[in-house]
Amino acid sequence: MINPSDLRGLIPRLSKRRDFKIPKLIVLGIGNPENDYHHTRHNAGIRAIKTIIDKYQLDLNSNKRSYDSWIGQLYGDTIVIAKSNTYMNDSGLSARALLKDYNAPPNCLLVIYDDMDITPGKIRLKKQGGPGGHNGMKSVCERIGTNDFPRLRIGIGRPSKHQDTVSYVLSSPSLTESQLIASILEKTDGILNSFISHGIDATMEWANRS
Template sequence: MKLIVGLGNPGKEYVDTRHNAGFQWINNLVDKLGVSLRAEARFHGLCARVGQGNAELYLLEPQTYMNASGRAVAALCRFYKIQPEQIIVIHDELDLLPGVSKLKWGGGLGGHNGLKDIAAQLGTKDFWRLRIGIGHPGNRNAVVDYVLRSPGKAEATLIDEAIERSLEVWPLLVQGDCQAAMLKLHTKA
């Protein structure tokens, strides 16, 4: 892996919203690794370079708002010659319950505008996704308001637990062993 992207929206008003699960994942990882994200105008986001063994990888939180996340991802990929199959995008997932996280290769975009923009900018849907469950409001017309609001306390705890559990597979992801990471993550404790 060369690039780990956490999706979310910049700004204080979005910090604790469901849509910012990807940012939360990256922020937790940054804390664990003891590194800092820095604003990088040429990549339209907050970035960190992390050395792991013989490999270096980049962490990215696009600051373009969710629907234009692909601009930041594509800029960093072009500059460092990163291929789509070397990317993991961490994002909120309506189709998974809070407390659940799943790793997935390619496939459909599930109506997620951040993923749609990344796929459009990269010219492919073939990249890894780490999906953090946030649940569905039950009415598709309520989705926008739902993802842009903070979850209740019980739901927030479940989302935090899913993020922490998915961070346990970080060493496998860094090594590029996504199949082992998927097996560990998807196996019930």
């Protein structure tokens, strides 16, 4: 069993990589592209990617119309870290382009996104499944033609009964919620490292208990 408190000490740095081979994992954070959306609840996935990029100071590898990507190396495996440049409802365009450009199968894709069914400060890793009412994930599933790929869901909680869902996800969280979400974003790189070194089943066992 993985001990989360010991995980970081067991993990080598995610290193920069300039040569290319088919990646073991493509990590895609989805959201809305403009800066005005960056701190909204709906952009939790893109914020997770930015947290990883800033921490490891990875160089931009590819700047495409539908995505930006960075390439790193972990335990000798090539890892692509990417953020969508499309609007949330067209996230599938980013996912499809990434798989095509990196010549990778759908099960190499890990999508990170916000989830209202999970409370702030919680995170859930899942092997596969439907979009669950999330329009961005609906687009991904439709564009790549399968639900059989892993996803990492970041909790943002549900709006009050007096608040519209769209305005809720497109607004910034409260200070307390922001702190909870930020704390879980800091754990995403540990989850990715565990995913590569221990596999998804072992990673789910501890990540989904947090």
